[in-house]
Amino acid sequence: MKTTLLTLSLLTLALGSSSARADCATQQTLCEARCSIEYFGEKAAKMGCESRCMAERAACSTGKGAEKAVEIGKKAWQDTGKFVEGFTGDDKNGD
Helix, strand or coil: CHHHHHHHHHHHHHCCHHHHHHHHHHHHHHHHHHHEEEEEEEEHHHHHHHHHHHHHHHHHHHHHHHHHHHHHHHHHHHHHHHHHHHHHCCCCCCC
């Protein structure tokens, strides 16, 4: 029974892996499902596994936040350059 559940879960993960990578919450849910199957009846091991899932979720969320911060930083840098250009009257087109 445990082997069947594990096989079905791995198949589900393989089919949905591309969308799971993009969504931190989905990754955590799938990770916790694997823990429940892999450590069925072993409470301490399951709790350890689920703790790892939570840590991975935090890392995923932090990574997505960092990506957004980089995007915002690039936009701010571009806007600052445009501000200085407008303030000083320097035109990049040479007009």
